[in-house]
Amino acid sequence: MSNDEMQELIARRAAEELKGPMVVNLGIGIPNRIPQYLTDKQVYMHTENGMLGIGPADSDDLDPNLINSGKEPVSEMAGASYFDSAQSFAMIRGQHVGAAVLGVLQVDQTGRIANWSVPGKDIIGVGGAMDLLEGAERVICTMTHTTKNGEAKILPECTYPITSERCVDMVITELAVFKFEHGTMYLTELMPGITLEEVRTKTRANYIVCIEK
Secondary structure (H helix, E strand, O other): OOHHHHHHHHHHHHHOOOOOOEEEEEOOOHHHHHHHHOOOOOEEEEEOOOEEEEOOOOOOOOEEEEEOOOOOEEOEEEEEEEOOHHHHHHHHHOOOOOEEEEEOOEEEOOOOEEOOOOOOOOOOOOOOHHHHHHHOOEEEEEOOOEOOOOOEOEEOOOOOOOOOOOOOOEEEOOOEEEEEEOOEEEEEEEOOOOOHHHHHHOOOOOOEEOOOO
16 A cells, blocks of 8 residues: 555545534644545634635645645635634633644553654754644544554554643554554554554554454
């Protein structure tokens, strides 16, 4: 499976988790692929650079003057609105965001994430992740299961600086879906064609298998 195919698989699965009416903030990377798979018209996509009502990036109506958090042109849904970053962060900090979908570098077995700094490399920048972890009602992480070098990204403890002490609710990769409850990690779903053994060999964190039927 190519990297592009993996990202599409993850984004499609994440879209299934979003049920309106709800405002959803989309992070950089895989999350910005979600609008093209979303079917619920009462889910309103939000970006911290100041837009509510993001449409699919594969639309014929892309506007080069409108961009998402990854600085990519987007389309707009009917009724879309625009505002400055101060108002956008006020929505987040005021707990008006029902869910945030974030791309991350690492996640630990309790649900804490690292997404903004790799030791020894230039600082990526935390963006709105810290605010979203504190202000969003639900946090979903979308990520490839391993690095390009095949190293595990789901670990007993993050080796990169953590973003917040708040734990996320769910992690979706091209191999599996994990949920977190009270600091415990549960494997709840395998992606098509994936085995428990493959997940085990590529995951360093401890988790409980609880496949949902």
